[in-house]
Amino acid sequence: MTAMSAPGAPLRVGTRASALAVAQTSAIAAHLGPYELVTITSEGDRSSAPLASLGGTGVFVSALRDALRADQVDVIVHSMKDLPTGPAEGIVLAAVPVRADARDALATRDGVTLAGLPTGARVGTGSPRRRAQLLAARPDLDVVGIRGNVDTRLGRLFDADEDRRVDGLVLAAAGLERLGRLGEASELLDLAIWPTAPAQGALALEVRADAPAALRARVAAVDDASTHLAAAAERGVLARLEAGCSAPIAAHATVSARSREGAAITLTATVFAPDGRSELTVVETGADPLEVADRVAAALLERGAAALAPLGSAR
Template sequence: MAYIRDGRRIIVVGTRQSALALTQTGQVIDQLKALCASHNLDYEFEIRKIVTKGDRILDVTLSKVGGKGLFVKEIEQALFDGEIDLAVHSMKDMPYELPEGLVNGAIPKRVDPRDCLISRDGMSLEQLPQGAKVGTSSLRRACQLKRARPDLQIESIRGNIDSRIRKLETEGFHAIVLAAAGLQRMGWEEKISSYLQEDVSVPAVGQGALGIECRAEDTQVLELLALLNDNDSALTVRAERSFLGALNGGCQIPIGAHAILLQSNDEKASKQLELTGIVGLPDGSILLKETLQGNNPEELGIALADALKAQGAERILIEFGG
């Protein structure tokens, strides 16, 4: 049921309570307010902070906590209960399948999808000393780091961006790996020592993109979110998520994908996508990688998953997927 105050609808926005989550939620609300002003829509916005299971359990690696949607389930329940009207998620945290009755109403313009390295002495991945201790909570990152530098000592590091940066100094890490997008949204780009290009680290599915989730029957919110949606960003994320869905991938296996739109001189032609995906083992002993092109994001994701399954990804998913 919609909240009404002085004849105006109050749109309640649910978010995790980390500094990054609140920052990116505030940025989305600012964009929505601007759209309301330019389209003569009379809405107010309020933020509701919600603690998720992934926020509560910080002493265990993500892959061992188990299950999908560690950072979204409690927020989705608030949507079902009518406590909030929309939710701002990091797209990489969203499971492939959304609960019946909820939809992804918009993907705003995507920012930098790359991983990045923050090191104590500003060193790049290549410059880190032999046997350097590198922190990451991601099996996908661990797999690709070990592939690039088998000598590295990869150790789990959990927590919000600011707490992980503090642990860089307090827990003896030479470097940590984070998503560049989060640091950029926080205005902390100067902390980045180097960016990991795709030939070293293929990003997580949806990394750098936000997903705005709402109830499927809330036509007012859906119409508003349609104004926020960035079609090009949505196309690339759809391809990546199709790949994830075709692999039925969770947190137990390193999986990554990144799609880009290819330039075309024919404005009438359907947009061509290039999608790169990986499946591997956390120790880097196996890393399967493939790139395909196509103009249908869902079909491209499935085709790429099939190509990697043919190379051995299916056996990895069955034996190690948990």
């Protein structure tokens, strides 16, 4: 008998142990009825090495999925941009709740904007996509690699060690907002000129493929159809390009109101050269998220995306 099949038992909700993961998981779990939070430490949380050297964003996911398969939890919650694009054996995506702010945020020590940073300012990010965008906007910047939880990264703005101190950081606005720290952003970067990672700001709730129907229905109740479609289209570009965390790729989709013909999905995707000196952007509209993603990815490849950026990375 699983926890869900026991009458009146709370739902066991698995999450990474970081403050951000706990905050975003607790917020969505509150809509699932009685629950018990189960924190799990992933390889990505234990190491400060670059994600690409650890095997990609999937390092944040595998420990949670192992706990789900072992029936230690009933549902797991991820930042959707951390999910590998391939299928997970014995696990299904049960819900994608309403998306939070998909934009990136710039945090600086003195509250200045990206344009106002002095020549040669040190800006921290662990994302190849953000690095390329920073260099495209400001080739004079010194972009330094940085990882860690939000508190750790924000602390680098005021580090007593001058060699570790940075003048600015680029982070996900959704993460700052979920921690109640959005006020520390000096600038929210417009998606029209600064597109972000596929599914940024969205959460993914996974359950076992053999989960009871009652459990699946309980989790599916928090699904948002428009967010689900948009995230599927964005992540479809990654899957089609076989791109991992080392590829500087941005994608953002919008979904119109549904009609008799279904929803209209407008998908924009950009592949950046790692040094920010060039980029390719494609925009397509369609009703099926995977079909429109396939057209976008095909157009990017036809225009030379594979020569511009490292594709075919391990996912």
